[in-house]
Amino acid sequence: MRTVLRLLGTRYGIAMALIVVVLVAVGFGRTIFTEGDQSDNDALGPTVAPATKTPDPFSSLGDDGVQDESASAAPSLSKGAADATAVATRFAKAWIRKPGVSGEQWRAGLKPDASSELMEDLADTDPSDVPAATITGPTALEDFGQVATAKIPADGGTIVLQLEAINGRWQVTSLDWEMA
Numbered sequence: 001m002r003t004v005l006r007l008l009g010t011r012y013g014i015a016m017a018l019i020v021v022v023l024v025a026v027g028f029g030r031t032i033f034t035e036g037d038q039s040d041n042d043a044l045g046p047t048v049a050p051a052t053k054t055p056d057p058f059s060s061l062g063d064d065g066v067q068d069e070s071a072s073a074a075p076s077l078s079k080g081a082a083d084a085t086a087v088a089t090r091f092a093k094a095w096i097r098k099p100g101v102s103g104e105q106w107r108a109g110l111k112p113d114a115s116s117e118l119m120e121d122l123a124d125t126d127p128s129d130v131p132a133a134t135i136t137g138p139t140a141l142e143d144f145g146q147v148a149t150a151k152i153p154a155d156g157g158t159i160v161l162q163l164e165a166i167n168g169r170w171q172v173t174s175l176d177w178e179m180a
Helices: 002-009 011-034 084-095 103-113 116-121
Strands: 140-143 147-154 157-166 169-179
Touching: 084 103, 084 140, 084 147, 084 157, 084 169, 103 116, 103 169, 116 169
Parallel strands: none
Antiparallel strands: 140 147, 147 157, 157 169
């Protein structure tokens, strides 16, 4: 014991005692300050390097140039055939409710722009049941190549038509009504 006390009295002993006191203070400070909330920049907490993202090995290859044919191929239309917007607008104007028009007259007005399948679906439709009487805005067309969707605003909702390029001209293949 006497040698330990003699060692503490020297400058080496004092330096060791100070090192022990500093280590105890730092250890005690860490336990107190790390129990609370830690932020990413906490000097007392562990330092963690940010995760590096591995680059995509194919990102430098660029576009392969392959295009979806259904989305980009323009339909082959007959010379003088009306475009999809004109067909959709003409069909919608024929479809809206007109008082005093018989079912046969109404279907005759739709026939030039409708597919035979759609005309079969409309065979038993009463024109007085059509929910719209006026078109209230321009035709908005989404063109997908050989197929297009037209939305025509009308009183009380929107007329939604599906069109396809059939036999060199645009024809309405389906009809839907979206209530406002």
